[in-house]
Amino acid sequence: MSDCLVIGGGIIGMMTARSLSLAGAKVTLLDQQQCALESSWAGGGIISPLYPWRYDKLINELSSASQAVYGQLCAQIFEDTGLDPEYLKSGLLMMDEFGTPKASAWLKTHHLNYENHPRGALFTQIAQVRNPRLLKALKVDIINKGVVIIEQTKAEQLLIKAGQVIGVKTNQQDYLADHIVVCSGAWSSQWLKLKDEILPIKGQMIVLKAEPSAVSHIVLDQGRYIIPRKDGRLLVGSSMQNVGFDRSTDQQTRQSLQDFAVSRFSQLAKAKVEHHWSGFRPASRSGKVMLGRFGKFENVYLNTGHFRNGLNMAPESAKRITQLIIHQ
Incomplete structure (x- = not known):
């Protein structure tokens, strides 16, 4: 016992x-x-x-x-x-929402600052x-x-x-x-x-193999993100699907994630997709x-x-x- x-x-x-x-x-x-x-x-x-x-x-x-x-x-x-x-x-570069009234008020209340970046707001912490x-x-x-x-x-x-x-x-x-x-x-x-x-919300993700310097910070835009790992791999996610415990992945979502990454960093156009998988988020x-x-x-x-x-x-x-x- x-x-x-x-x-x-x-x-x-x-x-x-x-x-x-x-x-x-x-x-x-x-x-x-x-x-x-x-x-x-x-x-x-x-x-x-x-x-x-x-x-x-x-x-x-x-x-x-x-x-x-x-x-x-x-x-x-x-x-x-x-x-x-x-x-x-690695810091997080946010490309959207940070300048909205709701976000600005929250950041001020919580004394959370960011650095201005040519492509958005960089939260270095x-x-x-x-x-x-x-x-x-x-x-x-x-x-x-x-x-x-x-x-x-x-x-x-x-x-x-x-x-x-x-x-x-x-x-x-x-x-x-x-x-x-x-x-x-x-x-x-x-x-x-x-x-x-509690219900499962499926998310699909991919990993791209790129040069270690291709992306310096976590990038967030329109609910999706690119996460640079130390070895140059880039994790790109994520979809949101309420489909029960269906683990399947699909080509359309894979392409959508890859297009998201390439549209933010054109040098990723030739980056290879090494893995594509799904997981279940526990949502109440x-x-x-x-x-x-x-x-x-x-x-x-x-x-x-x-x-x-x-x-x-x-x-x-x-x-x-x-x-x-x-x-x-």
Whole structure:
């Protein structure tokens, strides 16, 4: 029996497991397949909401607090595991929206400045991580910290005895714990009846192979982005499709993403598309993050519904759930 049972092995689940373990809890993490193969792996790794003025206070609080610690966190994980998450403060060049009344008011209120750039506004403080590498390192890190990871195990329902939750029933066996933390992302509503339903929003992305100097900063325009990695690869995303759990990719979206990149940087016209994939963002019907106790149960917690911002909110989301569980 564990002190805490974390359901879901994406960035939210693994960060939660790490935080709880550092607080002294005995933690078991369950994942329905292998850890870190879903939304967290498929995303871009930008450590910031794309347009923060579009989001509510909680999302911006979680994002801001996480941004403040990400550099140190990645450095610590690198030191502890020898695996480099490739944290890089590359800055973000925003080509649209920054001059609108709503954006201007938000930036003034939050004392966030940008540098004028010939093509828009350059937010120099914005960083990124190579998210697949962060996830690989994080998995090693939490195992080293004593977290027990059990994969290929799908949660099916809460186990309730005398009105109290005592664990989770899975497709393999029952797992008992004092506390349950649901970090199942887009799959949360499949096994748990949530008042605010979570649904998968598919995003398709591509990677271009270019010269390392082709793009200097993260570029954001019309909801799409180009993210330069250290080795010259450019991650270009992302589409938005409400089609259920359909993983398929299509040539039309691939071409649209490539055209977006080339229209901003003509030198990318000959860049080769190396990969094309899709992932599922966990979107709540209300657009709000679910962070706190679940319903009437005092020992069941939700840490899900982060939509496009799971990675950039993960450290602070994990911290707040840990504080709830240890009654701070």
